[in-house]
Amino acid sequence: MPTAGQHGITEHSDGRFGYVPVQTRSDRFTSVNVADFGPVTGREAVWKLSPVKKFTDLTTGALDGSQYPVESISVAGVSVAWVGRGDSRIGSAGAPEERASANAWSSFEKALAITISGEEAKEITVTRAQLGSGPRGAHTIIEAKPFSRAILILSNTGEARLTENVEIILGESANLTVVSLQEWGDTAVHLTNHFATIGRDARLKHVVVTLGGSIVRVNPSVRLSGAGSDTELLGLYFADAGQHLEQQVFVNHAAPNSRSRVTYKGALQGQGARTVWIGDVLIGRDAAGTDSYEQNRNLVLTEGTRADSIPNLEIETGDIKGAGHASATGRFDDEQLFYLQSRGITEDEARRLVVRGFLSEIVQQIGSPVLEERLQAAIEAELTESTPA
Known part of the structure; x- marks a missing residue:
């Protein structure tokens, strides 16, 4: 969206337009009201790489914002409950930058609130599996109280057409891992924006794992708002034929001595498999002592795939202490395959070993042994299905 002037840039002297382009990532227009956004055309910066015609019901249509079935096991120090739109935490972590997100915000009736307290380490899984085939909007709040510690797994399965917002709020010295696990059915469409704000000396590990669904777009936006705050954003995705898997990541260093690491890795196979990764890092003028690095790696397994990777x-x-970014997309390393085959390993098995090793870097950092084992098996299943008999 245009603004009246930034960084000393003003409108041209001919005066015909009255606007200049947005110059800083944090200055994008935001609103919780869907009516404040124009129709989605696919030419917008946030939509230009997305198949927008395939989910117009989520950007322009009416959404079902009612409560839905949620499964979780009771864990000491963790509360899972539905709260009204007047809850004071709603809107404290961020606001929509695009129409699908605003449509969800305008539509939800109650928000699912997950509140974590207590200094003892804990793990909880919250599962959604019965969202139906109609267009739906949803809102989730995740609050980690000061000094709390937990691993929270958000598991998504079944079929759905869903646009939603997830707010993550970390109090002082909280240590939280949030795993967003997408194992949707073959026709599912999922558009989600995660907004996180991290307090003083708090640490957030945010992990996105996408293995299923037709169109899945997970956009994490993290604001390091407290001195000494730390975040690690990890992503793993495996795109099969016809799948569109997208991630737009934004890290905003707004406080001194903050640290961030972003690592997303994906594999693509099959005709029409498509992935999109956009990584934006902003180190603000008040963020002295920042230490930041982001990277994206894509492994192309077959012909007919496309991976877009754009670090900013x-x-x-x-x-600052340091800042950098990197991006790479490529096929198998022939030398690795030759080495493995020279040890008596078949070509198909050698390829599976290379892919498992490539993606395991992300899996092994989650911190939940049970989930890590399950994801390794899921990756193996993806590779086995693609290997000729």
Whole structure:
């Protein structure tokens, strides 16, 4: 969206337009009201790489914002409950930058609130599996109280047409891992924006794992708002024929001595498999002592696939520890395959070993042994299905 002027840039002297382009990632227009956004055309910066015609019901149509079935096991120090739109935490972590997100915000009746307290380590899984085939909007709040510690797994299965917002709020010195696990059915469409704000000396590990669904778009936006705050954003995705898997990541360093690491890795196989990764990092003028690095790696397994990878870095202060970004997309390393085959391993098995090793870097950092084992098996199943008999 245009604005009246930024960084000393003003409108051209001919005066015909009255606007200049947005110059800083954090200055994008936001609103919780869907009516404030124009129709989605696919030419917008946030939609230009997305198949927008395939989910117009989520961007322009009416959404079912009612409560839905949720499964979870009771864990000490964790509360899972539905709260009204007047809950004070709603809107404290961020606001929509695009129409699908705003449509969900305008439509939900109650928000699912997951509240974590207590210094003892704990793990909880919240599962959604019965969202139906109609267009739906939803809202989730995740609050980690000061000094709390937990691993939270958000598991998504079955069929759905869903647009939603997830707010993640970390109090002082909280340590939280959030795993967003997409194992949707073959026709599912899922558009979700995760907004996180991290307090003083708090640490968020945010993991996105996408293995299922027709169109899945998970966009994490993290604001490091407290001094000494830390975030690690990890992503793993495996796109099969016809799948569109997208991630747009934004890390906003707004406080001094903050740290971020972003690592997303994906594999693509089959005709029409498509992945999109956009990584934006903004180091603000008040973020002295920032230490930041982002990277994206894609492994192309077959012909007919496409991987878009776009890292961006903005720095508004020279007083930083370090900042950088990297991106790479490529096929199998022939030398690795040759080495394995020279040891008596078949070509198909060698390829599976290379892919497992490539993606295991992400799986092994989750911190939940049971989930890590299950994901390794899921990756193996993906590779086995694609290997000729």
